[in-house]
Amino acid sequence: MLEHDRPVTRAWVLHPDLKSDQNRRDAVPALEEAVALAAALPDLQVVGSDVVRLPRIHPGMLFGSGKIEELKSAFHDAEVELVLIDGPVTPVQQRNLEKAWGVKLLDRTGLILEIFSDRARTSEGVLQVEMAALSYQRTRLVRAWTHLERQRGGLGFVGGPGETQIEADRRAIDEQLGRLRKQLAKVVKTRELHRASRKKVPFPIVALVGYTNAGKSTLFNRLTGADVMAKDMLFATLDPTMRKIILPAGDEVIMSDTVGFISDLPTELVAAFRATLEEVLDADLIVHVRDISHPQTEEQAQDVMAILQSLGVAEEAPVIEVWNKIDLIDGDARDAMLTQAARRDDLFAISAVTGEGLDALLTDIPNRLKAPRTEEVLHLDFSDGRKRAWLFEQGVVTDEAQDDSGTQLTVFWTQLQKDRYEKL
Template structure:
């Protein structure tokens, strides 16, 4: 089925009804740090996020991937029997499928087939709310579909014919669609470049203010939005759902010793995040790249918490976040741990100065996180004694707004202020 998108042409989409019965298939090729059951559970969670009913979860050991179907012919036949007997309408493969593999599997199984990238793109397409988010999702989807146009035109002639320099009608249609996709992608990139420039201007204004920017990062469903809401008093969507947050949200907060700071809630990461999405969401993720401090929110109650941490750090490196960017790990969902597991985690967190154990849901440990964030942001602050003219109230107000005023004395001729602030703020003050 083809569905029109903004831009005036049709794109092949993964079309299935909400509530359709689905089967999740893991072609296990080995080499993963994750347990196969945990991987199946995560992919099933992704599938549930688009409203399908997951009826089966199956892992197949794949020693030698088949070019035509990825999994073996016997495994395909077993799957086809399940699809036929249980009325399955969608097969979700936790792997990257080539266009040929996807087409062949759909033919052999008799149902719609999508791979991990297609599934994540479907979720993003449903969740994007802002104009910027929709632009980014469409760009990623077009990039993904560009190599899969072969699936839309299997009914047309593909053989070269005629005068040798002309393709058959199928070839002509495919090339025409590819050109339309390239043109639309070019327009989307120009619009996103404008978005990036606008964000850059906003960041420049914040830096001139300047207020420190704290970015919440982490694996999807780690509890970032719940923590964001607790720290800011906002009502950002926070559900037990993968990719509940797509569009970035920024709010002003106060911290101990810091008058104002900007807190940013960002899209959650996931293992094997499609490269198309990393590229398309670059404008959004620039908020993370330019942040003064990252708070990495981790779901410590999840069995694959360590592997999720590695995935997040990998994406951060991919988008250009410097290793020197200060980080604090917020070990979240403490409320889900009991007994020795909880005590062991609290002891481990106490030993480290870059970790705070907390529950964003109950509020336990949140005050300690705010103290740790403030301490990290002010770690390089220095103490300065500044003498101002008695009538220079604007300069005194600036120091109060951008530093921690320890004492202030004044007489008829001068104001003497003892203040702690970042060296860069002191330099900015001296050159203002």
């Protein structure tokens, strides 16, 4: 992890561009994103960056010997203390490169973990970051120290005969992860209770989702009058924030701002932050905010939709698209975007900074939330108390009758509510 005892750490960012990788991203925008990631940490100063073309990966060192020497010279001249590699680096490669260059090294996963650690504010966010960091650290345990020879066996609770230091370290991490999971389970239970209490309030939930730095928090602040951290940097928002707002027509909704998505999100963080995205699972409407001025906006949108689909969200709640930062587009390109937005009923071109286009968006939201409803009669066994309670919490029961076999409920509900009921 980064050393925080210095005011500023001089860093250099490298993006390896592997020719044989069919799924690789365009190198220049990828490097720019990696530099922006580094800039999201307040105690880092990026003094240089490079795309490194790779014909193949060298298993022990990642790069070839000539490139390593060339970079070593550049790092020495720039007094670099930290090298950030925008991609995966094995523990052995990390150790060898740190030794060759005489600097500290972080890969993409380590950098994103640092940012999340710096940003997390809620107890759930802090616990999730800690768990993700431990999971990452567990994979970095390599035979890099002299004390890894076979140890003399001790008592059962400190390791059996012949336990190595790696095994002891791994077991200590696993024990700590177990403790954190128990703490997180309590926090998540509390959040579930809060969500359940919100469900009793008949206000629909509108969730803002999008690629990191798309402008979600700026839009959230403008709509709700809140003061969520909104800066032109990646991962400015890590903890979900919810506020009730009144739309122009008088409808009341709960607006939710969520963590920004990013391509190649480390698997440790996908798992750890799933609970953070659970707010989206409860949404009645998803507003996908895109930075339409970004050169990679299409690729970013695909990354977001892929994550939503993996969560099972996209099939349930309706999704509308918001092209944000339209104020940064000029001339014919701007006219074409406004024309395209006018032709589609699920697309809005806006500027969260200037307020342009927001009236049309806010006028449309209530129409999306008033989904068609159908009437059905359900038969519940007396043991189905949880289902009955859920239906009443949703406010969809119009009639109830009982007989010897159970309860007959007449419900008037949307397809979304029906889908959720069937998953209970």
